[in-house]
Amino acid sequence: MTASGLKFPQGFRAAALAAGIKPSGRTDLSCVVSDAPCVWAFAGTRSTTAAACVTRNREVYAQGGPVRALVVNAGNANAATGQQGARDNAAIAQALGRVLNVDAQAVLTASTGIIGHLLPMDRVLGGLERLPGALGPDALPFASAIMTTDTRPKTAHATLSTGARIVGTAKGSGMIHPDMATMFAFALSDAQVDQAVLRAAFPGIVNRTFNAVTVDGDTSTNDMALVLANGQAGEVDPAEFLTALERVLRDLARQIAADGEGATKLLTVQVTGARSEAEALAAARTCCVSPLLKSAVHGNDPNWGRVIMAVGRSGAAVAIERLTVAVQGIPVFAGKPLPYDAAQVSASMNAPEVVFAVNLGVGNAEGEAWGCDLSAEYVRINADYTT
CATH class of the missing domain: 3.10.20.340 (ArgJ beta chain, C-terminal domain)
Structure with missing residues (x-):
């Protein structure tokens, strides 16, 4: 299945639009929402100058509760932006939660782009109001909207023996030498899995996939990897699921390396x-x-x-x-x-x-x-x- 025809697993919908964050006018604001609460696992950069989105997601992760949505902006990293950047990041989660009728603590955030610039919050908040009207099952618009210097969207998928699916998207081309994950990688599944099992296995999977990628030796302030599973397709064999998840993330890792800035091989x-x-x-x-x-x-x-x-x-x-x-x-x-x-x-x-x-x-x-x-x-x- 090509990226253009790829659908997210059941119970997941996504939207993407141009909010005016990127000067190019390309899509730069997107979200994914699940119809049901998701168990999840997270890996974020170990950089000591981590962006507000990584810091907040790590705090939400420690609380252990389920999540329902992820919002991503491209073109602005919202890193090294002080307390105002942290407030803006929290406001984005709250705004998307409001328009989706989801608790803000169940909304994760991700930002990518230039470091050291405050977000144009009027444009971001205006775009968030329009996102629900664009929700649909297609993966390509979301995979394209999260890109920065990438030359192509990156997707990978797997189907388990029960029919449950895993669909992954990623972005990354430069500033890639991860110390946890890489740039952005988001895996969504309709499988029913145990959160404790998922979280125990995820660091090892990340280490063998995204931590094995390098383009230029520089680790980003915003790197993160996420896997969300909403259980809509029923129970699966945990070992089969984790094997398939690692296969999807390995595919994405290789795609990121192949699309390194200026790469020909x-x-x-x-x-x-x-x-x-x-x-x-x-x-x-x-x-x-x-x-x-x-x-x-x-x-x-x-x-x-x-x-x-x-x-x-x-x-x-x-x-x-x-x-x-x-x-x-x-x-x-x-x-x-x-x-x-x-x-x-x-x-x-x-x-x-x-x-x-x-x-x-x-x-x-x-x-x-x-x-x-x-x-x-x-x-x-x-x-x-x-x-």
């Missing part, structure tokens, strides 16, 4: 032979964030020494005499340099996805991370971001 690093999953993920993500390796990938340069360098500084244990590296399935190092056809490897790297396979030679744990190549276009985008 998806960079995948698969690490095996690690002492622990945490060390495998650290080694893989360090490779993906290395500007040297990312530049080599952009130029189709099979410079495997940059993998050795990145792994060595990652903090993961390595036995270099047993360390192996392969590029696009072609072995280039196994405790010592291997003979290979550089032109052949270079040609294999001229592809939408470039895969490095690394065995650290010290254990049985594994992990995978995703990034993208580094192009001159990345510099252009960020040099002109506010001007």
